Each structure stands twice: as structure tokens, then as C-alpha cells.
Amino acid sequence: MSAVQSISGKGHAANAATYDVVVVGAGFAGMYMLHRLRKQGLSVRVYEQGGDVGGTWYWNRYPGARCDVESMQYSYSFSDELQQQWDWSERYAPQPEILKYANHVADRFKLRPDIQLGTRVDSAAFDERAGVWSVTTSDGKTVTAKYVVLATGCLSNARMPDIEGLSDFKGQVYHTGHWPHEQIDFTGLRVGVIGTGSSAIQSVPVIAEQARHLTVFQRTANFSIPARNAALTPEERDSFRSNYPELRRIAREESRNGIVQELPDRGALEDGDNVRRAKYETRWTRGGLTFMGVYNNLVLDKAANDTAANFVRDKIAQIVSDPSTAKLLQPDNHPIGAKRICVDTDYYATFNRANVTLVDIRSNPIERILPYSVRTAGKEGIRDYEVDALVLATGFDAMTGSVAKIDIRGRNGLTLNAKWAEGPRTYLGLMSAGFPNLFIITGPGSPSVLSNMIVSIEQHVDWIADCIATMRHRGLDTIEAGKDAEDRWVAHVNEVAQGTLYPQANSWYMGANIPGKPQIFMPYIGGVGVYRQICNDVAAKGYEGFVLTGAERQRAAS
Numbered sequence: 001m002s003a004v005q006s007i008s009g010k011g012h013a014a015n016a017a018t019y020d021v022v023v024v025g026a027g028f029a030g031m032y033m034l035h036r037l038r039k040q041g042l043s044v045r046v047y048e049q050g051g052d053v054g055g056t057w058y059w060n061r062y063p064g065a066r067c068d069v070e071s072m073q074y075s076y077s078f079s080d081e082l083q084q085q086w087d088w089s090e091r092y093a094p095q096p097e098i099l100k101y102a103n104h105v106a107d108r109f110k111l112r113p114d115i116q117l118g119t120r121v122d123s124a125a126f127d128e129r130a131g132v133w134s135v136t137t138s139d140g141k142t143v144t145a146k147y148v149v150l151a152t153g154c155l156s157n158a159r160m161p162d163i164e165g166l167s168d169f170k171g172q173v174y175h176t177g178h179w180p181h182e183q184i185d186f187t188g189l190r191v192g193v194i195g196t197g198s199s200a201i202q203s204v205p206v207i208a209e210q211a212r213h214l215t216v217f218q219r220t221a222n223f224s225i226p227a228r229n230a231a232l233t234p235e236e237r238d239s240f241r242s243n244y245p246e247l248r249r250i251a252r253e254e255s256r257n258g259i260v261q262e263l264p265d266r267g268a269l270e271d272g273d274n275v276r277r278a279k280y281e282t283r284w285t286r287g288g289l290t291f292m293g294v295y296n297n298l299v300l301d302k303a304a305n306d307t308a309a310n311f312v313r314d315k316i317a318q319i320v321s322d323p324s325t326a327k328l329l330q331p332d333n334h335p336i337g338a339k340r341i342c343v344d345t346d347y348y349a350t351f352n353r354a355n356v357t358l359v360d361i362r363s364n365p366i367e368r369i370l371p372y373s374v375r376t377a378g379k380e381g382i383r384d385y386e387v388d389a390l391v392l393a394t395g396f397d398a399m400t401g402s403v404a405k406i407d408i409r410g411r412n413g414l415t416l417n418a419k420w421a422e423g424p425r426t427y428l429g430l431m432s433a434g435f436p437n438l439f440i441i442t443g444p445g446s447p448s449v450l451s452n453m454i455v456s457i458e459q460h461v462d463w464i465a466d467c468i469a470t471m472r473h474r475g476l477d478t479i480e481a482g483k484d485a486e487d488r489w490v491a492h493v494n495e496v497a498q499g500t501l502y503p504q505a506n507s508w509y510m511g512a513n514i515p516g517k518p519q520i521f522m523p524y525i526g527g528v529g530v531y532r533q534i535c536n537d538v539a540a541k542g543y544e545g546f547v548l549t550g551a552e553r554q555r556a557a558s
Ligand SMILES: Cc1cc2nc3c(=O)[nH]c(=O)nc-3n(C[C@H](O)[C@H](O)[C@H](O)COP(=O)(O)OP(=O)(O)OC[C@H]3O[C@@H](n4cnc5c(N)ncnc54)[C@H](O)[C@@H]3O)c2cc1C
Pocket: 024, 025, 026, 027, 028, 029, 030, 047, 048, 049, 050, 054, 055, 056, 057, 058, 060, 065, 066, 067, 068, 069, 074, 119, 120, 121, 122, 151, 152, 153, 154, 155, 156, 199, 402, 405, 406, 441, 442, 451, 452, 453, 454, 457
């Protein structure tokens, strides 16, 4: 259905191509959205600023990049043939393989004709008279669409640090979230990595093996659990495949984070020291994100949380030979899990290598970048660390960054950025009042980044596709979040967050990594199963809390 269709006879930009739906972004969200909408016979145009599909997996090509939710679960479930036929090679597939998978999906479902690559959406304005969105793109074109779906990604707006002198640096500078396509070889080079979040934790061990010397600049130590990555055996793949219907159901409906795991039946303080330690040891040995699922109160009760945090701190001390380096690597300013837990392969052990240095930039902040070095100044006076290449592992303007870059104007010319100036406001993370027919996939106010994101993406795509089908079936023109429902949802999201330890960390969940960004806990912590039920109930009650306008209502009124 790549043909451009006219959906209304109402006047709007002359000669503008008109689609039923414009989708922004061709990562896992945008691709599945296109697939679902096309099946409904709709005309859809997807714009992707990158040179190919895959989103996160197109941009993040840094050494060591891989998923941290197991691939048998971090994959689409909408096509049984796909999940039965695709062979994941490892427990956590590396980036090139996930990108290959995204490309395979694009080809298999013949998505490419409706995806315009290398094209950024710059603005979207709602034309109240015509009841359509006018969308302008970086190729200078304007199209109109009845619906716009933002599949722009939660971690797609790479954050460049504001460090004085960065532009004077004479060596190569790489951002992990914008990694070049050609192979980067650090052999023989002195490399500096700035940042110690998930991307650094994945890349540091790999870069250390190549580089002559690696200096890691750490402001905040993060908790990381060993991945225990390994090749998947045919038996392991088969055991998933033969149980997929049930496993996917559990991930969607019963789990908190879209990952299948045994549900804890008790809190951490209900077990004695020895039992508790043995349980942590089992999870540590098994590896991966499910470490935090040992007990049911680790993100609720600080004393319970301390037991898990201390366990990991002890592990760091056991792994890292130099006590002062070990101390620096032990997180001390946030509860474990309150920032996204990292999953690594040999991260802590890498600091035992003779060619790796850890620099504490909390007490010795980076003062400036010089042409051939990084200068810190603080407790230890001024120090210059000579480097030939810099890797910025400084993360993303998460959840709202890519949305904010688009000039979005809803009713009465209200911009989304103005409306969200004090923090994002949505109803269910799906829509924002004043912006009719504009949907967000995994937006703030939904579980999104707290979950296996493909589970959350599929849930949102299905909900949005069903909503648009209902609108068409009932002859409705617009749907938008009701102001009261939105206020109640924002309050609910906030209330649930305040009942946990999450707000105690200066995390990107809170917007704390971006200077000047309002600090509000953005994702919904209620759990993916609970959240899905809420969304389904809302739809079943005729989209309760949303305002619907259009033909049916007019017919009823007359
Ligand atoms: C290194 C890394 C590892 C991750 N690992 C995991 C994991 O193991 N498990 C997990 O659940 N999640 C993981 N995530 C989160 C990951 O982002 C999601 O799992 C998922 O890939 C998001 O898909 P998406 O389509 O929503 O967004 P994205 O993949 O980010 O795609 C959005 C696309 O929209 C495009 N775009 C944005 N704005 C515009 C615009 N104005 N015009 C045109 N195009 C635009 C972007 O270029 C991008 O390609 C990881 C993230 C990173 C960065």
C-alpha cells in the first residue's frame, strides 16, 4: 500500500501528498507500526533520519554493543514464523546480528517501499480546520496525514557533553550512540572513555584489548552484573520455541518488566544472611538483569536494597585487585536498580589490566579537553591524561529528547515543548491533551525503558493500530487525551514512582543527566502486565478518558 491516497476532500497544503498515517522513525517500533497499519489497508509513510532501518541498532555500533535482555526474549513475537525461523547465535546477540534481524524484518514483511530513509521530520502542525497533520521533512517537503505516530525512540538522541575545549581535540572523537560504520581500530592508541553507563560498561573491556592504554573517566560508578554470555545451543533455542506462546504470554501479562523469570515470593529481609547470600550468588552466577528479581522488595525498601547492593560491592572488591580502584568502582550514591542495571562481560576485571586507568572525575572533574589530552582539576590538583582518541559514552537525552527536536504544534498552535516545559505530560504515555491523533510509542508515562522494550513496543503498536481501526469503523475524526484523565495519570505515575527507591538516584529516568531538564520520573513503574490491563480496559470502555470527535457523535447529536 505505498500508493499515496487522499483521505479527505478538505483543503490543505496544495499538492501535498496525503497519507492516512505518518510514522516517525524506523526502529523496531516504527517498523511494526507500519506492518500493522498496512494490514488495515491504510496508506502509511515512515520517515527515518538514519541511512537504514534498525534505530538503536543502526546507530550504536560501538565495540561490545549487544542487547542486555536475552535475545530469545528481546525479539518480535507478532509473527510466529519469524520467531520460529530466526536463529539467534548467542544468549545476548551482538549489535551486528540485531541489525541484521531488523533488516530481515524489513525485507521479509516488504516494509521498505513505505520507508523513506535519510529523511528527518522537522515539524508537525495540526490543522484544526482540515483535521489533519501537516508534516515537514528535511528534504523540504510537506505531507499531510490524519494520524502521526512518533516512533522516535527513547534512547535515540545522543547527548554530547558540554566540555570546554572538546572541539580543539586533535584526535578522533566518537560518541557511542553515533558510532561510525567503518571498523574503528584502536590498536596502538591511547584512548579515553568518558562516562561509565551501559555503553561504556560494554565497550571498555573490548577497547582495553586493543588500545595501548585506556583511561576511563568515571563520575558515577554503576552497578553491573555479569552477562554470562554464551553461544545458544539448538536445545536452548528449541526450548524457547516450543514454549513461545506461553512464554510470550507471561512476559506480556504477568511480568513486571516483560522478561520471563521466576517471581519472587518474599522480601530480602525475610531470609537470613546465609540464605540471602546464596540466592544472590545463584543469580550472579546465572548472570543478567534478573538479578534484581531475587526478592520482591529490592526497589521498595532501602534496607532490603542494601543487602543486594552490598553483595555486588563485595563482588567488585573480590574481582578488582587494587583496593583503591575497587573502592572507586563500588557505587555509593544510589540504590541498586534505581539506575538501569548494567550487564557486562569482564567490566570490573578489565581494571586489573596494566593498560587501564580509572580516573575519578567526581572529585577531579574534567576541566577541559586540550588538543592531545584530557585535563582534570580537583582534589589531586591539575592532571593531564594524554589520549589519541576519545570515546564519549555520555548517553542520551532519554525519553523526550527526540520528540523535543520536532516542532510539534497541536490545537491553538500550542507546542508540545511548551506544554512539556515542566516535564512530559501524557495520558497512558500514548497521547498528550491538545494534540489530537498524535500517538507516541513507549512515551513517558508508560513502562517503556523499565521493560523489555520489544514487549512494550508491540503492546503500544497493537493498541494504536486497534484504536485507529476503531476510529475508522465508527467514522470518528479525532481522538485525544482528555485533560482530566491526563492529570490523573501524571499524578498516578508520579505517586507510584514516589513509593519506590527510583527517585533516589540521579538517573536518566529522571532527566538528571541533562542540565536544565526538569527532574520528573518519566517511565511508569506499575509493571507491564498491570499497565497492559489498564490500556485494554480503557479501550474496552470506549476509550475512557480520551475525547473523541467526529461523524458518529454528530450523527448521535442530530
Ligand atoms: C546500546 C543500547 C542497547 C539497548 N539494549 C536494549 C536491550 O537489551 N533490551 C531492551 O529492551 N532495550 C534495549 N535498548 C533500548 C532500545 O532503544 C529499544 O529496545 C528499541 O530498540 C527501541 O526501538 P524504537 O523503534 O522505539 O526506537 P529506536 O530504535 O531508537 O528508533 C527510533 C528511530 O527514530 C529515528 N528518529 C528520531 N527522530 C526522528 C525524526 N525527527 N525524523 C526521522 N527519524 C527520527 C531515529 O533515527 C531512530 O532510528 C537499548 C538501547 C541502547 C542505546
